[in-house]
Amino acid sequence: MTETSAPLWPAPTAAAPVDATVALPGSKSITNRALILAALADGPSLVRHPLLARDTRLMIDALRALGTGVDLVADGVSVAPAPVRGDVSIDTGLAGTVMRFVPPVAALAAGAVRFDGDPQARLRPMGTVLDALRALGVTVDDGGRGVLPFIVAGTGAVPGGDVTIDASASSQFVSGLLLAGARYDKGLTVHHDGKPVPSQPHIDMTVAMLRERGVEVDDSAANTWRVEPGAVRAIDCVVEPDLSNAAPFLAAAVLTGGTVRVPRWPSSTTQPGAHLRDLLTRVGAAVSLDGDVLTVRGTGTVLGLDADLHDVGELTPVLAALAAVASSPSHLRGIAHLRGHETDRLAALAAEINGLGGSVTETADGLDIAPAPLHGGVFHSYADHRMAQAGAVLGLVVPGIEVEDIATTSKTLADFPGMWADLLHGEPAA
Ligand SMILES: O=C(O)C1=C[C@@H](OP(=O)(O)O)[C@@H](O)[C@H](O)C1
Numbered sequence: 001m002t003e004t005s006a007p008l009w010p011a012p013t014a015a016a017p018v019d020a021t022v023a024l025p026g027s028k029s030i031t032n033r034a035l036i037l038a039a040l041a042d043g044p045s046l047v048r049h050p051l052l053a054r055d056t057r058l059m060i061d062a063l064r065a066l067g068t069g070v071d072l073v074a075d076g077v078s079v080a081p082a083p084v085r086g087d088v089s090i091d092t093g094l095a096g097t098v099m100r101f102v103p104p105v106a107a108l109a110a111g112a113v114r115f116d117g118d119p120q121a122r123l124r125p126m127g128t129v130l131d132a133l134r135a136l137g138v139t140v141d142d143g144g145r146g147v148l149p150f151i152v153a154g155t156g157a158v159p160g161g162d163v164t165i166d167a168s169a170s171s172q173f174v175s176g177l178l179l180a181g182a183r184y185d186k187g188l189t190v191h192h193d194g195k196p197v198p199s200q201p202h203i204d205m206t207v208a209m210l211r212e213r214g215v216e217v218d219d220s221a222a223n224t225w226r227v228e229p230g231a232v233r234a235i236d237c238v239v240e241p242d243l244s245n246a247a248p249f250l251a252a253a254v255l256t257g258g259t260v261r262v263p264r265w266p267s268s269t270t271q272p273g274a275h276l277r278d279l280l281t282r283v284g285a286a287v288s289l290d291g292d293v294l295t296v297r298g299t300g301t302v303l304g305l306d307a308d309l310h311d312v313g314e315l316t317p318v319l320a321a322l323a324a325v326a327s328s329p330s331h332l333r334g335i336a337h338l339r340g341h342e343t344d345r346l347a348a349l350a351a352e353i354n355g356l357g358g359s360v361t362e363t364a365d366g367l368d369i370a371p372a373p374l375h376g377g378v379f380h381s382y383a384d385h386r387m388a389q390a391g392a393v394l395g396l397v398v399p400g401i402e403v404e405d406i407a408t409t410s411k412t413l414a415d416f417p418g419m420w421a422d423l424l425h426g427e428p429a430a
């Protein structure tokens with residue numbers, strides 16, 4: 001990419017090792033699942049500590065359009081379910097969780113639900129979900145393209161049953177179907193047939209959140225998930241902090257030889273960000289969990305990383321930024337599916353890090369990153385929040401980096417630039 005289409009943000013360099021406590025808002029993935037399940041539930045619920053950022057506001061707007069009562073209240077979001085309404089339009093933005101999780105809900109409406117999103121969203125794979133809905137008895141019109149925009153035209157009920165899909169491009173295909181499946185007449189059995197499904201923790205998150213709400217799910221056989229028909233119990237829940245969004249802040253400790261603490265770190269979780277403890281240890285940091293506070297201390301060394309990130313793909317951009325300034329080569333593997341994320345993240349990371357003098361080679365399923373001295377320049381974001389975060393991380397130690405469109409971080413953090421400034425000033429970030 002050579003054109004600059006959005007304002008440039010001079011990424012601050014760290015004048016000293018960072019020393020900060022960073023309070024992160026709620027997980028995008030948990031918030032959007034909690035909202036969907038609350039909308040399908042048998043009574044009103046409260047979602048506490050939710051993320052309020054673009055992706056979750058899009059989910060709230062989508063559910064409101066479908067008839068759900070959603071109100072922002074002092075402790076979070078209160079949700080009052082209602083019959084799913086048709087003859088409405090839904091904006092998915094660039095949110096995978098909205099474009100893949102809402103159509104199986106919209107299928108329950110009596111009437112057409114039109115979906116469209118950002119220009120880049122029209123490139124993200126959708127056909128698997130749409131074909132699955134067709135196989136389950138729902139009429140879908142996507143003009144044969146398998147991407148946004150499309151129309152889901154329900155009749156007020158979904159027969160459900162068995163469906164076989166290839167979910168190798170995204171775990172969200174499985175999660176989206178399972179989240180709505182209990183409300184289908186025959187429930188739902190999803191079989192996966194294809195290369196391994198990525199992001200297993202996110203499927204575990206879906207299954208765990210369904211079970212917390214009394215839905216019977218059988219995931220005992222590999223690549224098969226069975227959701228029994230029945231009620232989704234309304235519960236009040238507390239959303240964990242977004243551990244994937246901890247990545248840039250914790251990386252700042254690693255790179256600057258500083259210390260970053262993240263409170264409310266869960267002792268057990270299905271979030272893929274939990275793997276940061278191991279991954280950051282492997283790049284040379286000292287990581288400890290004391291009570292519910294995770295502390296990462298940089299040791300002044302950043303080691304290369306040889307890792308299969310198939311299960312934790314969304315951590316890749318920040319890890320690639322660390323790898324770009326590491327003292328030894330890195331091999332990030334198992335992440336071919338990142339080509340269907342907000343942008344083709346493998347191409348984008350290679351182009352942007354190489355544009356700063358780096359040595360990144362795309363492989364069939366990942367990135368090889370060799371040590372190389374980096375210089376300043378423009379780091380393009382491709383409308384991808386995690387690309388922008390990666391540029392900010394590099395800017396801590398490489399003077400003269402300007403991140404294009406830092407505002408795109410609002411996809412999953414309401415004020416990343418403010419949190420980043422607080423990080424550098426040693427203040428707790430909100
Ligand atoms: O279900 C979810 O909440 C998510 C699943 C993953 O998608 P993929 O399986 O497409 O990587 C992940 O990367 C995304 O950020 C969130």
Ligand SMILES: C=C(OP(=O)(O)O)C(=O)O
Nearest residue numbers: 094095096097314341342
């Ligand atoms: C892949 C991601 O997002 P989405 O939920 O839009 O798929 C991500 O946040 O890294």
